[in-house]
Amino acid sequence: MTSRFTVAIHILSLLSLGEGKTKTSEELAESVNTNPVVIRKILSLLKNQGIVRNQMGPNGGYVLAKTPASINLKEIYEAIDEKIFQMHSKSPNKKCICGHAIQPILSKVYEKAQKVLEEELGSTDLDSITKEILNFSKK
Numbered sequence: 546m547t548s549r550f551t552v553a554i555h556i557l558s559l560l561s562l563g564e565g566k567t568k569t570s571e572e573l574a575e576s577v578n579t580n581p582v583v584i585r586k587i588l589s590l591l592k593n594q595g596i597v598r599n600q601m602g603p604n605g606g607y608v609l610a611k612t613p614a615s616i617n618l619k620e621i622y623e624a625i626d627e628k629i630f631q632m633h634s635k636s637p638n639k640k641c642i643c644g645h646a647i648q649p650i651l652s653k654v655y656e657k658a659q660k661v662l663e664e665e666l667g668s669t670d671l672d673s674i675t676k677e678i679l680n681f682s683k684k
Contacts, residue, residue, distance in 0.1 A: 552577055553587050553625045554618065554674060560597065561613040561675040567606030587625065594624035613672035619663050621671075629662065630655035 556573050570588060574581040588607055591597045598610040609616070632651070637644030 547626055549587055549625050550622055552579070552583070553591060553621050554671075556584065556587060556607075557591070557596065557609065557613075557616065557621065557671055558675050558678055560607060560609045561671055562678070563608070565608055567600050567604060567608050569606040572606070590624050591621070594620065596620065596624060609671075613675055614670050616671040617667050618669045618671075618674075619666035622663075622666050628659060630659055 555577050559573060559576055560568060570581040570584040573588075574584045577584065588597060588599070592599065592607075592610075595610050596616055597607050599605065599607050630651075632648050637647060639645050
């Protein structure tokens with residue numbers, strides 16, 4: 546999982562807290578403390594999945610395309626990152642005892658871990674993250 550996933554949740558949390566008011570990539574980048582280009586790339590991925598939409602014009606920017614309660618972290622993860630567990634980019638040496646067995650063995654482990662991860666992410670929605678942010682900020 547890359548930091549883009551965390552940045553995406555950060556962006557979406559800000560949009561959720563904005564209650565329908567648009568935010569520009571520059572405003573979002575300021576909060577994340579990164580370049581607006583990074584934000585625009587992530588917003589593009591989120592837009593492609595129907596999680597955000599952009600509004601043009603003088604008060605343009607980005608808003609959530611759905612309610613925070615209807616956006617779960619699994620949906621965000623799937624929009625942003627490839628599967629967390631990946632195999633070698635090239636096939637290992639099949640003549641080697643380890644190279645011959647490693648992928649089939651790890652595939653089983655990775656599939657189980659991926660399933661647990663996706664179940665956990667699927668059970669957490671953006672609304673709950675936003676509420677936790679507000680509660681944390683009160684401390």
